Amino acid sequence: MSLVITDIGELFTGDEIRTGAAVAIDGDRIVWVGDTAGAPAADQRIDAGGAAVLPGFVDSHAHLMFAGDRAAEFGARMAGAAYTGGGIRTTVAATRSASDDDLRDNARRLIGEALRQGTTTIEIKSGYGLNVADEARSLRIAATLTPETTFLGAHVVPAEYRDRPDDYVSLVCGPMLDAVAPYAKWVDVFCERGAFDADQTRAIITAGQARGLGARLHGNQLGPGPGVRLAVELGAASVDHCTHLDDADVDALASSETVATLLPGAEFSTRSPYPDGRRLLDAGITVALATDCNPGSSYTSSMPFCIALAVREMHLTPTEAVAAATAGAAAALRRPDLGRITPGARADLIVLDAPSHLHLAYRPGVPLVRTVVHNGVLQ
Known part of the structure; x- marks a missing residue:
């Protein structure tokens, strides 16, 4: 035709x-x-x-494999509560108890929402199962919906491993990766204070790369940290959030092919500082925009909304913001056929x-x- x-x-x-x-x-x-x-x-x-x-817009960072919502948490933040990422465990409980059909139907609903707003490619992360069975089924379902599937078993340490984080890292690097590898294209880690440190992140990313997965990274969202420079060191396609950067972080990105993916919906929903997108572009860094669609910190599927926020709050021009939501985001997925x-x-x-x-x-x-x-x- x-x-x-x-x-x-x-x-x-x-x-x-x-x-x-x-x-x-x-x-x-x-x-x-x-x-x-x-x-x-x-x-x-x-x-x-x-x-x-x-x-068509390319949404290179979305967490669609979940059940339930966290509207009450959002209301509390708008009343003054700080965002720490701790609510992730609430979604883990809901996701583990949901059926396959529930997870699939919810993801399809959000994909349909996004498509009506112009998103023609969407990446889907796991990360709300946090055990071998639920991470594997999340990615098995996601793989029927998009080729851009990301294993995020290292989202947070689940409650049952709270006092044994190194044991959880060993689980992620071993049995969990073995179970999800047939369904995942990428491996990702939430490299933040209160989640996974640099050594844990390096271990998980390199274990994923050894199984043929490409690398992505959550970095420098909640404060300064090693995430950005670690992403560059490990050859990650993208490092996402990039809110708190120093000159060394910017220099590292500028000398690499790692894309800086900005997620303005998260700053909007958490009342956090916005990244300085102008600084990144002026340094010659490839910038992508994505929704970070998830039930806790950015429950939006709208790339046009993120474009408008990037222009208003991150100092991108409208032309630069549209480029970041299309060709820039395609680069974050290493998909030259898109955008x-x-x-x-x-x-x-x-x-x-x-x-x-x-x-x-x-x-x-x-x-x-x-x-x-x-x-x-x-x-």
Whole structure:
């Protein structure tokens, strides 16, 4: 099946911004980009009517394998309680008691929410099972929903190992990794005070890499720490949060291929300081935006919302924020086939109910995604 989108007022390709453009799709790939007057024939035709067309958003950090919610915790934070990450264990209890169907249906619901808002690729982490059986089933289910699956057994130390954290690290590095490896593409660790220290993080990441998994890392969210520089040392594709950085952290990222993934929904939901995205971009670092969708600290599936926050609070321009939510996030997943509208790329595009990508930040909270094409199929 072929498809052509014509009369595009503004085409944001990821490499340039064009006007009066058209895009042709064959199967699940983009095969041609040019002026509307030269658009080829196709089985199906969409007239964009002068609207903006963008690559589908790539959400490279999401925690969708969970049950329950933590609305009461959110209410307490808004009343002044501090965020420490301790509520994760509440979700662990709910997730362990949920059925496979419950977990799958909840993840599908959130994927559908995200798709309607223009997200055509989403990464899914485990991390709310924290035992061998529940981490394995979380990733087994996630693998039916996305190819971008991440093992986060090192989210926090579960209650039953509270006094034996090194024993839990041994479990994660051994039997747990053995059980999840067939379903996971990535390994991740929450490298923070109160979670996992540098030595524990290095042990878990290298054990995952030895089983063929790529590395990702949560780092420097709650305060200064070793996460960013450790991610660079270990060749991680991405280090996520990056809220508290010193000059050495910035220099390390600038000299590496590790992407700095910013998660503004988490700062919004926890009333925490926002990372300085301008500082990272000015240092030449590749920046990604993602939702961090999870029931505790960032219960949003909206990439447009995160784009608006990044512009307002992280000092990105609207153009830089859209690039971070598309090509930047694709780089965080090491997926050069995503996040751009160029021949050979996967045919994931969105048509806005607006003439320019600027409107995503200019009109925050407004549902501007009019049409979604995913894998070449009109949704």
